[in-house]
Amino acid sequence: MTPPSSPVLRCWAEIDLGALERNLTRIRGALPEGIRYVSVVKADAYGHGLYQTVARLMRSGADLFAVANVHEGAAVREIGPGWKILVLGPLVPGEEPLLAEHDLVATLSSAEEAERIEAVAETSGRPRPVHLKIDTGMGRAGVWYERAPELLRRVLASPRLRLEGAYTHFSVAESDPVFTATQRNRFLDTLAAVPELNPAGLLIHADNSAGLETFAAAGPFNAVRVGLLQFGVAEGSTALLARVNPEPVFRFFTRVGLVKELPAGTGISYGRTRFLERASRVAILTAGYGDGLPLAASNRAEVLLHGQRCPVLGRVTMDQTIVDVTGLDAVRPGDTATLVGTDGEDAISLVEFSRWAGTIPYEILCSVTKRVPRIYRTAPEV
Numbered sequence: 408m409t410p411p412s413s414p415v416l417r418c419w420a421e422i423d424l425g426a427l428e429r430n431l432t433r434i435r436g437a438l439p440e441g442i443r444y445v446s447v448v449k450a451d452a453y454g455h456g457l458y459q460t461v462a463r464l465m466r467s468g469a470d471l472f473a474v475a476n477v478h479e480g481a482a483v484r485e486i487g488p489g490w491k492i493l494v495l496g497p498l499v500p501g502e503e504p505l506l507a508e509h510d511l512v513a514t515l516s517s518a519e520e521a522e523r524i525e526a527v528a529e530t531s532g533r534p535r536p537v538h539l540k541i542d543t544g545m546g547r548a549g550v551w552y553e554r555a556p557e558l559l560r561r562v563l564a565s566p567r568l569r570l571e572g573a574y575t576h577f578s579v580a581e582s583d584p585v586f587t588a589t590q591r592n593r594f595l596d597t598l599a600a601v602p603e604l605n606p607a608g609l610l611i612h613a614d615n616s617a618g619l620e621t622f623a624a625a626g627p628f629n630a631v632r633v634g635l636l637q638f639g640v641a642e643g644s645t646a647l648l649a650r651v652n653p654e655p656v657f658r659f660f661t662r663v664g665l666v667k668e669l670p671a672g673t674g675i676s677y678g679r680t681r682f683l684e685r686a687s688r689v690a691i692l693t694a695g696y697g698d699g700l701p702l703a704a705s706n707r708a709e710v711l712l713h714g715q716r717c718p719v720l721g722r723v724t725m726d727q728t729i730v731d732v733t734g735l736d737a738v739r740p741g742d743t744a745t746l747v748g749t750d751g752e753d754a755i756s757l758v759e760f761s762r763w764a765g766t767i768p769y770e771i772l773c774s775v776t777k778r779v780p781r782i783y784r785t786a787p788e789v
């Protein structure tokens with residue numbers, strides 16, 4: 408029997424699990440002793456693929472996992488038994504039984520939620536573990552900090568709830584240290600207002616990737632929640648981030664499908680937003696917004712071909728994108744074009760790529776579509 412020929416990739420993401428592991432080691436190394444590492448792997452591990460990512464993180468020193476919802480929690484539970492898994496988002500009524508089914512830790516933001524979780528605990532005959540989330544100025548999940556002491560007391564008094572942690576979330580950690588300090592102080596004052604609370608027995612956390620320096624201002628903090636940074640993207644400018652200096656985990660590639668010459672004045676792509684100023688050589692790439700190249704990057708993004716920057720001409724289309732390769736005579740169909748990553752002396756970072764589209768690295772990572780195979784580099788590099 409003839410083996411099937413290996414598929415030729417048209418657009419793919421390369422995920423370097425060795426770099427992921429090294430990033431985690433470096434982040435841990437930059438934190439004070441005894442700080443627990445909550446690895447945030449929501450949204451399919453920021454688009455990197457939940458299974459492979461979590462399997463590696465479990466062997467690399469993560470202490471707990473955090474996900475957006477109970478379904479993601481169930482997926483992490485399937486990968487490794489025994490891990491603590493924290494659900495960050497509010498529970499939609501009806502989801503509570505899944506907490507017990509998959510042994511997940513809920514985030515609690517209201518008395519109404521507490522009642523729903525208590526009902527599940529009653530059914531299963533065992534108290535449910537929860538982290539209480541305090542809204543200190545994000546305006547999203549969490550109980551408003553001025554109401555938090557009351558809810559904290561309510562949870563501590565409940566035989567059906569087991570308080571395992573308390574946390575808050577920063578809204579401007581990367582850009583506004585003054586407001587971040589305000590949030591931190593609101594959080595600490597709230598905890599201090601409940602004397603029956605013993606922070607030593609709890610997980611107390613606030614910092615995400617950008618806020619990673621904040622807990623160093625002492626207090627009861629003993630955990631961090633790290634998402635983007637472990638994938639090699641540092642946003643913010645703290646000394647700690649500079650020390651960690653993470654390696655990129657995600658690279659994004661496509662291919663040249665066609666090379667052709669076009670006369671000056673040709674209108675390029677849908678909408679005729681771009682006209683060639685000179686006779687040009689163009690390459691048609693085999694990826695578009697159907698793969699995760701944002702339409703917003705039309706006429707703005709660049710790709711690397713043979714180590715040279717080639718500008719995108721006109722609108723990105725669903726399956727194809729046109730780039731200017733005038734003067735690059737070596738470009739041929741089949742060549743690899745780097746969308747994010749290094750080629751020769753030059754590199755395009757995820758941050759640079761996201762700016763072309765007027766967005767943030769988080770959204771780019773979540774927008775790489777199902778059509779794009781993730782290729783895993785599994786061996787740790789030396």
Ligand SMILES: *Cc1c(COP(=O)(O)O)cnc(C)c1O
Binds near residue numbers: 495576614617633
């Ligand atoms: C996503 C998220 C994080 C992780 O944020 P990063 O900036 O990716 O490190 C931490 N905490 C909460 C509540 C989140 O929703």
